Amino acid sequence: MEYKDYYKTLGVEKTATAEQIKKAYRKLARQHHPDVNPNDPEAERKFKEVNEANEVLSDADKRKKYDQLGADWKRYEQQGAGRGPAGGRGAPGGGGGFDWGQYTQGGGGGGSSPFGEEDGDFSDFFGSIFGNMGGGGGRSARPGAGQDYQAELELSLEEAYQGGPRTITVNGKNLRLTVKPGVADGQTIRLRGQGGPGRNGGPDGALLLTFRLAPDARYARTGNDLTQDVPVDLYTALLGGEQTVATLGSPVKIKIKPETPNGTRLRLRGKGFPVYDQPGQSGDLYLRLTIALPQHLTDEEKALIEQLAALRSPDA
Structure with missing residues (x-):
């Protein structure tokens, strides 16, 4: 049975942190997922290998056992897997005193082979080290939870x-x-x-x-609060008025005070994102008013603006 290099499967170093392992797993799981690669046996095989590697390396206890096993694997092949006097496989713990049982869940007693049946979607190698190995040769009869x-x-x-x-x-x-x-x-x-x-x-x-x-171009989310940019025409900003704003919920009508500065923020309580698993509770919605300047002015409009500018001039 071939030794499986789980670090190589995930493309990480043996010194990788838990977060690096998690990130590498997510990337490869998405890449080889059967839903993304329908009817592709090779992608399905790689997906299972990635899941198996993550099952071990994401669990501190399993990773420790696996790391310990790596250094002794060649010793096992040379000493623990040799032919016995009767022509059969040597029992774990035999051959130069090598104790395979320290790596299996069921211990090394009873002369059972480390090579058990395949455990669900996992390989023989995984089942041998982390499966329910008992002393009776094969799987334990004790109930076991299914794979997550x-x-x-x-x-x-x-x-x-x-x-x-x-x-x-x-x-x-x-x-x-x-x-x-x-x-x-x-x-x-x-x-x-x-x-x-x-x-x-x-x-x-x-x-x-x-x-x-997925990112949304209209809203920025912070916790359960939302921020939304709302364009307001120059005349409403100067003279005041009302404006209807579309939100993720129902439309809301807001009042804009005369001479509202650009960038003014309005807070609408309870109009933000729902609080998860707490029906009836929501965050707040913040509206950031952005003044929209008029475009494509006519000659008459330019003349009126020039008159206004003259009236506002300090020298007038």
Whole structure:
């Protein structure tokens, strides 16, 4: 059985931080995801390899065991995997005193082979080191939880504001869910029972779904507050008036005071983004008024503006 270099699979150094591993995994998972590469066996194979590498390197305990194993792997091949006197495979812990059992979950007793069955979407190598290995040769009869799946769902800012039903495809299975209003970019929710099947009657794994919000040219979001630029014509800014503003919710009518300066901010309480999982609560909406100067002036308009400029001149 070939040793698998999980660091090489993710394209990171052995000294990589948890954040670097997470970033590399997300990039490769998106690149090779079956939804992006339908009917592509090679992409599916790479996707499974990436998930397996992340399953180990993102878990501190598993990563420590894997790092320890790396230094001893050649020793195992040379000493622990040799032929026994009867022509069969040598038992773990044999051959020069090498103890394979320290790396398996079930220990090294009982003379069981480290090469177990494939564990779900994971390789024999993974199952040998991190699978439910017992002393009876093969998998343990104890129940085990299924594998957790990871997926991402991209939403527009408006979709995140409104929430509602969505359908996603995970491992070829369509899953319908309801997105609660107010989700944030990078927020991850756990959907129990939507991961891999449990072993020996154990519970199914979960789906870890991460939301990705696309940038919006109209709004800037800070927490649950929104900021929106609102153009106001020069005459309304000078003389005052009312203006209707379109928002993610219903349109709002605002009053503009006479001689309103450019860049004035208005705060509309409760008109911002919904607070996640707290129905009826929302952040605030900030309107930044930007004065729009008139374009393509006629000769008559220019003459009137010149008269106004003369009236406002200090020398007048």
